[in-house]
Amino acid sequence: MKEKMKHMIKSFNKQRQLWLLCIPIIIWVVVFAYVPMGGLIIAFVDYIPGMSIFDCEFVGLKYFRDFVMNPTFLQLLRNTLAMSLLSLTVGFVAPILFALCVNELNNKKFKTVVQTTSYLPYFISWVVAGSMIFIMLSNEGVVNDILLRIGLIDAPVPFLTEGKYYWVMYTLVNMWKATGWSAILYISAMSGIDTQLIEAGAVDGMTRLGVVRYVILPTILPTIVVQWIIGIGGILNAGFDQHLVLGNASTQAYWDVIDTYSYRYGIQLGYYSLGTAVGLMKSVIGVLLVWATNWFCRKKLDTAIF
Amino acid sequence: MSRPFYIKQTKSGKVFDVANVILMLMFMVIVVYPFINIIAISLNEGTDAVRGGIYLWPRKFSLANYKYVLNNDDIYKGTMVSILRTVIGTVTAVLGNALLGYIVSCRQFAGRKFMRILFLITMYFGGGLIPGYLLMTALGLVDTLTVYWLPSIFSAYYMLLCASYVQNIPEALFEAARVDGASEFRIFYQFVLPLSKPMLACIAIYVGVGHWNSWFDVNLYSKSGTWDTLQVILYRMLNQANALKDMTDSTMIAEAMRGIQPLTIRAAITIIVVLPIIVIYPFFSKYFTQGMTLGAVKQ
Numbered sequence: 002m003k004e005k006m007k008h009m010i011k012s013f014n015k016q017r018q019l020w021l022l023c024i025p026i027i028i029w030v031v032v033f034a035y036v037p038m039g040g041l042i043i044a045f046v047d048y049i050p051g052m053s054i055f056d057c058e059f060v061g062l063k064y065f066r067d068f069v070m071n072p073t074f075l076q077l078l079r080n081t082l083a084m085s086l087l088s089l090t091v092g093f094v095a096p097i098l099f100a101l102c103v104n105e106l107n108n109k110k111f112k113t114v115v116q117t118t119s120y121l122p123y124f125i126s127w128v129v130a131g132s133m134i135f136i137m138l139s140n141e142g143v144v145n146d147i148l149l150r151i152g153l154i155d156a157p158v159p160f161l162t163e164g165k166y167y168w169v170m171y172t173l174v175n176m177w178k179a180t181g182w183s184a185i186l187y188i189s190a191m192s193g194i195d196t197q198l199i200e201a202g203a204v205d206g207m208t209r210l211g212v213v214r215y216v217i218l219p220t221i222l223p224t225i226v227v228q229w230i231i232g233i234g235g236i237l238n239a240g241f242d243q244h245l246v247l248g249n250a251s252t253q254a255y256w257d258v259i260d261t262y263s264y265r266y267g268i269q270l271g272y273y274s275l276g277t278a279v280g281l282m283k284s285v286i287g288v289l290l291v292w293a294t295n296w297f298c299r300k301k302l303d304t305a306i307f
Numbered sequence: 308m309s310r311p312f313y314i315k316q317t318k319s320g321k322v323f324d325v326a327n328v329i330l331m332l333m334f335m336v337i338v339v340y341p342f343i344n345i346i347a348i349s350l351n352e353g354t355d356a357v358r359g360g361i362y363l364w365p366r367k368f369s370l371a372n373y374k375y376v377l378n379n380d381d382i383y384k385g386t387m388v389s390i391l392r393t394v395i396g397t398v399t400a401v402l403g404n405a406l407l408g409y410i411v412s413c414r415q416f417a418g419r420k421f422m423r424i425l426f427l428i429t430m431y432f433g434g435g436l437i438p439g440y441l442l443m444t445a446l447g448l449v450d451t452l453t454v455y456w457l458p459s460i461f462s463a464y465y466m467l468l469c470a471s472y473v474q475n476i477p478e479a480l481f482e483a484a485r486v487d488g489a490s491e492f493r494i495f496y497q498f499v500l501p502l503s504k505p506m507l508a509c510i511a512i513y514v515g516v517g518h519w520n521s522w523f524d525v526n527l528y529s530k531s532g533t534w535d536t537l538q539v540i541l542y543r544m545l546n547q548a549n550a551l552k553d554m555t556d557s558t559m560i561a562e563a564m565r566g567i568q569p570l571t572i573r574a575a576i577t578i579i580v581v582l583p584i585i586v587i588y589p590f591f592s593k594y595f596t597q598g599m600t601l602g603a604v605k606q
Binding site: 013019022023027035041102105107114117118121122126127129131133134135141143146212242245268273280281 | 314323342344345358360361362403407410413418426441446519527539570574584588592
């Protein structure tokens with residue numbers, strides 16, 4: 002024991018410099034990561050700004066109940082689920098199809114150009130993307146102009162001010178921004194395919210479609226499953242920045258999701274406890290969903306993320 | 308990986324190849340066209356642009372929008388804040404994560420596992436928006452530049468990237484330096500930093516673009532408007548355009564007389580805001596994907 006202590010002190014002395022470098026980092030992580038985690042307690046108390054959390058009245062699950070009983074809850078849930086289901090279906094398949102198409106391109110240079118162009122929109126902020134959409138989808142914008150010219154519509158369509166277009170617009174804009182980016186994972190998985198596998202298939206008379214069906218798809222299946230599990234876990238994340246930029250008062254019935262509600266009540270209106278409770282509930286459900294999907298995928302598909 | 312020579316080219320395969328190229332070209336047009344359209348509108352005379360019908364190039368060419376925007380004090384200030392934020396945020400994050408990566412990959416350091424776990428936990432759990440906001444308020448960071456970069460210096464993800472890179476540097480190099488009496492900090496800046504340049508460049512691009520693009524935290528913490536960045540100025544303009552669609556006031560009418568319209572001004576600001584990204588993009592697109600695939604391998 003004494004020997005061990007001595008050894009520890011000796012090694013501590015030797016590593017004193019590294020520990021010194023660690024001190025500011027530890028302070029940082031405690032302040033900026035662990036204190037907010039502890040701050041989640043305000044979801045369970047009646048938090049009054051300026052008061053210590055421990056002096057506030059403990060109310061248990063009151064704010065969780067308030068949120069679920071709220072008349073707008075069903076609308077929030079509908080919007081959240083509708084938009085994330087669109088992202089999980091259309092938005093999920095698009096990068097896979099795009100990756101397959103890019104992979105079939107014969108000209109290497111063209112392939113690189115297509116790929117590099119495809120993920121450019123990912124690096125544009127939502128404010129910029131929103132500004133472009135505003136200009137292009139307005140009544141005098143280029144989209145309405147073209148639709149009018151080819152005679153598909155008789156009057157400009159108010160894409161931005163009528164709620165019924167919102168979900169489709171959201172899905173398309175998200176796809177514009179993220180398809181190329183999400184495809185990178187699939188394309189890099191495909192580039193790792195052993196050509197011997199395809200050669201062997203070719204000897205047995207495998208066609209091009211056969212290569213896709215029996216070589217490429219099985220290769221990217223684990224990636225697809227991982228992306229799917231992550232996607233399911235994020236089913237209650239139906240966008241945030243997007244709605245703050247694209248949404249307006251006249252379309253609110255269609256864009257108001259759990260996150261924007263939490264922000265509006267929690268920060269703009271100052272109901273800190275309610276807003277925190279909403280956010281916490283969402284994260285807990287997300288974790289449970291990831292866990293359940295992961296369990297299911299391991300059982301049925303033999304692939305999982307943990 | 309395209310069609311290998313030993314797979315027979317069929318007739319339908321040829322049709323597919325042609326259709327595929329056309330499809331990809333269309334895809335590229337869809338990705339790039341919005342930028343072209345906005346550039347055309349921003350270079351058009353304001354009152355004329357409002358009529359619509361501008362597709363690829365301006366109908367009445369004019370630089371008035373850019374002149375107006377570049378002479379605007381708010382936008383000048385916003386640009387400065389954006390640049391300051393991006394530079395400080397990137398430098399601190401790159402140095403911070405490199406240091407952290409070195410610490411958690413230093414083999415003879417007893418605390419490396421502790422530090423690693425301390426950060427890995429933050430990857431999966433967090434306080435979320437409101438506790439974070441209350442913390443910044445309590446720390447008095449509202450209306451400061453610090454709030455943009457200090458809370459985002461370290462990240463578990465970049466720590467892992469740095470650590471996996473530093474681990475590949477031969478340990479003997481550090482040992483030799485230690486024998487010669489170099490301090491740990493000196494090893495860090497004389498060996499680790501220069502040797503991990505490619506990875507640091509990758510992180511710098513990522514963090515830099517993130518800082519340039521981020522607007523929500525500015526919207527949250529820049530209450531007095533002193534530290535408004537370009538992104539937030541554009542965001543507030545959009546919000547106004549959204550809310551006051553039919554409202555006109557005297558200044559707007561006066562500006563309309565000079566051929567200045569909110570539409571073309573917005574277009575010009577949008578272009579100015581994305582310009583840095585478009586300019587660096589062709590040179591750094593390699594780095595953009597690196598982070599993504601490195602992360603995928605780690606998973």
